[in-house]
Amino acid sequence: MHVLVVNDDGPPSQQSSPYIHSFVHELRKSGASVSVVLPHAQRSWVGKAHFVGKTIVPTYFRPGTLYTDDGSTHDRPRLDGGEEWVLVDGTPASCTQIGLNHYFQEKGPIDMVVSGPNYGRNSTALFSLSSGTVGGAMEGALCGKRSVALSYAFFNRNHDPVIIRSASLMSVRLIKYLHANWTPGVDLYAINVPLLEGIDKPERKILYTHILQNRWVTGCSFEELEDDEADKSDTGRREAEIRGDVGEHEHKHLALKHKKFIWAPKFADIHRSVEESGPGNDGWAVAKGYVSITPLKANFMHYDGLVGQELNINAIESMGSLLLKAGPQEKSSCWAVVGYEDAYVQPKIQAALKKSIPCIKFASNLTEVPLENSEKVVHWSTYESIDFESVLQRPDSIICCSYIIRKALIRKHYLAQTIRQHVTKHPESPLSKAFPLACDFELDYAEFLDEALIETYELCDSLRANEEKSGKDRQWWILKPGMSDRGQGIRLFGTKEELTAIFQSFERAEDSGDDADESNEDQGNNKGTSIVTNQLRHFIAQKYIHPPLLIGNRKFHLRTYVLSVGGLKVYVYKRVLALFAAKMYSPPWKDSQDLTGHLTNTCLQSGEREGSVRLFWDLHASLPGGTLTLETVWGNLCKIVAETFEAAATGQRVHFQTLPNAFEIFGLDFMIDTDTNVYLLEVNSYPDFKQTGDKFSGLIEGLFEGVVEVAVTPFVGLSGVGGGVDDLVKVLDIGLGSW
Template sequence: MHILVVNDDGPPSNASSPYVHSLVDTLKKAGHTVSVILPHVQRSWIGKAHMVGQTLTPTYFRPGTLHEDDGVTSERPFKDDGEQWILIDGTPASCTQIGLHHFFQDKGPIDLVLSGPNYGRNTTAVFALSSGTIGGAMEGAMNGKKSIALSYAFDSREHDPEIIATASKLSTKLVEKLFSEWPNDVQLYSINVPLRKDVENKKIVFTEMLQNRWVSGSSFEELPAEADDHDPNVEEQNIRERGEGDSDAKATVTRTVHRRFKWSPNFADVRKSVSDAGRGDGWEVLQGNITVTPLVANFWHLPHYTGEIKLEDKTLSLANPQPTQDSSTLHALIDYPDAYVQPLILDALRSLKGIPVKFISSMGELLDPADHVVQITAYESLDFEHALQYPKTSQVGAYVIRKALIRKHYLSNTVSTWLVKHPDSILTQHFRPCVHFELDYAEFLDESLVDAWDLNESMAENEQKESSEQKQWWILKPGMSDGGNGIRLFSSLEELQAIFEEWEGAESDNDTEDDPENQVPGLAAQDKEDTSDEVNAMTSQLRHFIAQPYIDPPLLLEAYGNRKFHIRAYVLAAGALEVYVYREMLALFAAKTYQSPRHNEESGALDLAQHLTNTCFQDEATKGSSVYPFWSLESPGIRADWKDDIFQQICAVTGEVFEAAAREQMVHFQAIPNGFEIFGVDFLVDANAKVWLLELNAFPDFKQTGLELQDAVVGGLFREVTAAAVSPFFGHAESQSTQMPLVRSLNLGRG
């Protein structure tokens, strides 16, 4: 999601703003888009004020080293693409206003205003009513945005980076949870996190805000008229340290005719009211617990939210008894193993028309096991037993068995078996026949290839060819690997033998996981990053391999540097069986300009960066220029309708391969009526604009889509999936959509 971060403590400073840099860094690592706009100086205790009559001027800040005061400020925007925060000479509320309406529009709509983390707690009414942190969040709520005020309650003036990092991670998870399950009556939350070594093990509880007040007189200290003003950052640090500690503050009074006044509240009042209350936000933080206080935008908590929050759950665990659910309520257990995807699924389910959705954290929360429920979680976490026991009311987001499609050697068998009975199938023109073999050790390669007639014949013919340009190249793929691991090219049995010997040799030398000597010789640089893991997978776990004739030349587009690319299509299989193809596809490009293996054989080892289009092989410098929306590809010189033709081929091939699996591989692909699944299906387009099926992936890597296309592509996909698969299963009419056409409808006789 796109998060706007504001605070009242200003830019990073160990003296007055020690937490914001760590939080922003953690949010980004969690996959969120983060925009930062802060007061240029300390603005604590200012509430939700704006400065009337003052023209606000931004400066531009580039954060430096984490926990170091070495950031750089500029009068004008930085001219490069590095990280840039906005500093405003105004209040936290003004930062929120300006951030929402005048900056960051290029990053897309802002989903959440996150104000903080405040340097010190913001519990009880006396803090909240003056808090610039809560004021910044409240301004977000007044502008119609979900908003959260975050404060860290510290026990020591020493800033322990490890504790701060733990608090940032916990806060990020809690913010994600609250955002994903936001109730209609909550306008903002106030969170207080105690900075303690064991904070990650403490309870997270809903609390009310303690209604206390100042009872011991003025909160201002009288000073002589000639007293100098002190640095507000230092003053805030001193005030907070008095307030967070255990000592009572004594106000010094100077009686003069002309006096000045410095803010110096007596926190003994607060501490006494908190300890006497025995409940509420201040009392819970005193016990070391994390507090969450739901508020409306008038500084008043919502009293009906009570109980403990479990971060491992995806819904709020309330102490209040659960009301009886209407029979039409759809219970949704959503725990997708990717933070990039999780909020998109939640939003898609919320968008279903006419279906009340209640999110649950476990199947045990169902009042009746026959209640309507859909599960979209990691495959290993799906309760298939419940789905099979209640096939009319329990839906799961994966099929139990689908290896006929997602394992390469099974896919090869699926297609070849289908073609025996259907020799006129379009798969004959869109899937390269494979040679499947099993191998434990490189020395047994000859025995493994005894029945590989096509491969042996091709290799024999290559030996007779004088020119390398005349040779047929083959591609080697491990049958059960993903992410492109283990893919190699070869044109002779000697080269194939060398590939396995290299893996075997690397494994035998792999005595320690991080030994720099454990590099497989001959690999391109980008293929060496995970060599140890790959070698272990190749030799210890994988026995099945396929070899296919290499598709050369592929379609190359000059606008993208003549780099090879493949198309990632998202396919929905629903029930038993309907197959849909999502129109919004991706083009994933290799890192380097393509060169046919026929042309660079004599230059030594092939550079796989020219041939592998998997983004996981690329560094961050090339990933940004490797993923594009298919329909936006620039292709001057190619006929105007080539993309439509490609899409039609993809739809036809997809429908055919799913029918092949469903009808001829019923043991290895079992489509059940109350199941559905999204597959990432990869296609290559050759120089003649013909589509070739490469592979199918369960639980595809959506994150490679990137943040810019996150909602348009992946968010749109899940909206289409819930409308086409979830809604009809629970008795609601399926909406017709041109974004995800139905490409095959089968009746497998399974209900």
Template sequence: MRVLLTNDDGPLNDEFSPYVRPFVQHIRKNYPDWELTICIPHTQRSWIGKAHFAGKSLTAQFLYSKPDADDNSYLGPFIRPQLNRIDSKLPRDTRNSEISNDDIEWILIDGTPASCVNIGLHHLNSEPFDLVISGPNVGRNTSSAYISSSGTVGAAMEAVISGSTKAVALSFAYFNGEKNVDSSVVDLAAQKSMEVINHLYHNWNDGTDLYTINVPLSTSLKPDTRIMWTSIWENRWRAIFEGPDVAQLTNGSEIEDGVEGHLITFKWQPIFKNHKDSQYLAKTTDKDVIEAKMISVTPLRATFKKVEGLVGELSLNVKPNSNFFLITVNKQDYLYEPLVRAVRKYLPQLEVVSELPKEPKSVFHYGEYEQLDIDKLATEPTNYFANSYIYRKGLIRKHFLSHTIHSYVVKNPDSILSKAALETFPLELDYAEFLDDALDENWELRQELEKNDRWWIVKPGMSDKGQGIRVFRTIEDLQAVFDSFDEDGTDDEGEYFDDNKIVISQLRHFIVQEYLDNPLLLPSMGNKKFHIRCYISCRGALEVYVYNRMLALFAPTAFTPLKSDNFSPTDILDLECHLTNTCLQTKNEQKDISVAEFDTIPDLTEENKSKIKTQIHQIAHDIFLGALKVNAVNFQPLPNAFETYGVDFLVDFDFNVKLLEINAYPDFKQTGEELKGLIDELFDHTVHHLIVPFFDEGRSTTSSENFVKVLEYTANNW
């Protein structure tokens, strides 16, 4: 999430801008997924509204402070940025050894707060900002008199008007003229501010352009201080300047034309007049709420017009320091941003962290299987939740999946799996020279191969990314494949030339599967063979959901029917048009890789798309129910876990769907940048339908148009 921060009090300063440093430090520490850019006026610019210095060119300077500093010290100013920010548009000078990449960069503009926002939105980042925060302002911003003149609110308004960007204006209201308060009060104000801002961002009211927030700087501020929707107190003022004493200025004499005299000055001295209409005396204005030392939130249009309909108390459902979302995925990972964005949207009460705090009440952990605490997952079902089951090899190991399907079909011959599963045989082999013995033990497979009437695929039972996949027809072909695995895979110069090989002794379990030789071919996609990647999610023990936005992954070259006289089972290049796993395609072929959203393929009618999806839904229902019922040792769903699988399907010429394999922790980045919205929506559904119920036991799980529940299993209920 990209956030632009500005203010109207200027840079780090004990007197004029004492709150911005601890606020920025709080964001850096507690919201590590935020990419924060700070662009502020080079000096205090209060009482300036949404103004720009027309006709004036603005310049920038740069300050740097330490992320853990407890004072307002800094290095600079510099005329060039000193940090190497990849997302920045600015030219950089990164040779200063005193400044590290962890330091906080402050961009200073010799203009107004509104100008800082305009420059920030359009000239500082290569990617658009998601949110603008203006503040924290030193002092309150309440009432029409103050708000209409506030540089803090003016900057937030500029974000809306010039960038159509969500914005909040944040003010810290001090009392009795005491703006220098204990640091613990400022820290709590920063925490409460971010809880409110985070909630507002992920629950943005459609009629709102910006919010102005006032947080009381008082020892009465607590983690559970009430937050109230407010309107603007419409006060009025008369003269805001005191007039000059003419007699004193002229020394009692008349000033003639061209005669020098004292400068005429008007002293700043606002005189306010309260508006007496009863509609403004209701105790729900920003002034009333902040005087009661509660937090005020005022939703505004960019015309200073109050947004109607938001009244009463704003409940965040926050339980501080108790519930956490622990994400151990690398921040650069394809799924990190959409996942965190969805959590912030639906579970704002969860604090997103990268390390587990001490003694949390409950935590949802999203990470790779090896990063999860398996002991906690098994023994703490009420306070530790995770994105993976412990035992699921009955589905994700190819030879176990074959056993699951076979066992279920034997008991349920009418299941769609009886025709959706390609004929498959397990094969166990220690070394290539033992293939003949292995086939003697698997006489059914030997009989099929000796017929020499169809093509087959051999796959390691535990590999991924297409590793070790080969196509063959005869026992001699299969022997040649295994012999090639045992050969040295280097060229004359010692370079490894076939990274698709496997070591048989390390991957002893294989499956031999019928090859689909009549695939559905689509002229608009170059008549290339393709498979469908469908994301299927399980929750608890057991609900199953199919994500209806599916991918079609195409082979790099047009499909050519297999012929024995011109096909080598050991030549990886001969597999190009037959295997659709993009991991098998060489770097030189990347330009030919085609990944499309299934629904956008023009050759398929809506009727055929519906026919294909209906079969996928039925297969998903039966395969997960089958794993639960006939292979319960190897598939054990847990009430405190969910898991999303990448499930691959082939489609034949008659639109019959065939199940290929099921992959745990799928590689979402194969979707590509152009289709990233598909993954964004997937994680939005995932958090909404699968993760939220872990923290809201009363919430029922439902389907949506693109996230369809296909199975809800309860014990003793088939």
């Protein structure tokens, strides 16, 4: 195999190019024929550029001792046949072109181009799109050669020869494997190898990844220079500095004058985006110490979400996006009525709309919007504030954030009926095992409980059987009011006597005008969760999931945000939350009255909630099977979401009516048992986003940005510039028509 090696760091240097010599040495030892063309100096961050109009003049480098800087550069090639590399005063892409077409013909055709190893990682879009290393490999792919962009992610500046050699051995092994097993359709691979001890060992994890889409968010990537700072223009030293820089740089805002600038990007943006991302991307893999391989195409790949759509240039001009003809006095024709009445949520919605639709204007209600023209309106408000009459009358002009009827999902007793009917028709459905057995009934007063339970055969049989069993051997049940939320009215019971006592406690509180939890000490530490029975009437009794999966001996559930668009596309937000109970878990037979170890609703927790909200993808270290377990749970969760919405849409058309000009965010809650089975607990409309807290507020901001991109911008006729789309995974797409 004949391999052309290029890079963007230049010839061997402990300061700016410490890995190239080791890699070439190990590649040659593996039996490959290796030819090397490098820039004569540091050429990082130039992408796939060429210097137009510049005459390229080569020099010739003779490598010295491994891991030292004793190589030498000469104006003319050597005549004795010894090892020699070509240096050119051009870019990495130019090195590829010159190496492929003007040198080394006597060695035979070049089979592969390897660009690197780069001094530092090239993961995430911010690194990759500017990378000279990726540019060199991209040029090779465009010349018809199988190409690899290779980067070493360092975690300190101790260039340990043992670790560098391990990385080179791993890289050579990967390159030879990829060459022999090239995937059809892939033009090049981007490989990131962490510089960790034993990285070449067989047990080291290697993952195929995608590029994390991130952006600069904290400001300018250039720093002003004073005249006495000219020494900072040493590009080799600057590359070594900024690769590890995660700090902030002060910017001065001065009057217009002559200035100089130096490249000083703020890598805190990149590190933050990696920390907040879910698994599967290149940045995440490298941060975990995994080798990352990203298959790429050698082009600016099209975005599937736009393919097949018509570009209505006239509509875009009228929207004020291009403003080819519009003057400064022309009014915006895209409006938003945002009335969420929540200080945590409202500004995040407005920011997401502004980010994707810069021309948008805000109104307090629909009467302020001139609907007689071609205006588009985003009506994003509380359910009670939405003008559904206008939404129905103007389906081409107004999009709103809620369907009118969706109780087949959001009311617990309807959800139980929806799933029961679907499973009866489709016994192979994942819902047959993913929704615990539930019996629904109606009750006004405790004295009529016997009559209410007449048709709840499974529940009655279980309660009778429990009478003869000890608490540990009983099948425990959880009582849920069909139309309550925030943990209201939830209780545990194992016998009919206990169920009767629960309803009697509700009535005593109603009669006395006090909280049910205060009027009956036997109900334990459940303050704030009482209800009035005859006002709700609808209840379900559902099998209690035991034993639940515990982390730190605390029970938790998964809060998953789901976007439903039109009629009907369903997306699951990949950035799932794990919400933990306030107290350590104790089985229900030990204390069924104190629910603080059983209920994971963070809204019920007072005071500090440290550790009660965590990111699902961060739980890998606490679970058997680690990331593989999380990926399995995620896959099953997506299947359950798709099946649940399909069950409502196809089997409950009266109680779940979609609208073509509506979208809605639901909060779905899931539980995991000790066998990592996933169970759907409930579906919430207008979920409580505040429970995410300030620490993970970026998660909610990303959700709203994705919702705007997926649901809103196509409706108003724009392709937005926001983010979050990669984290919204489509799980269902069925055509239901307008209703």
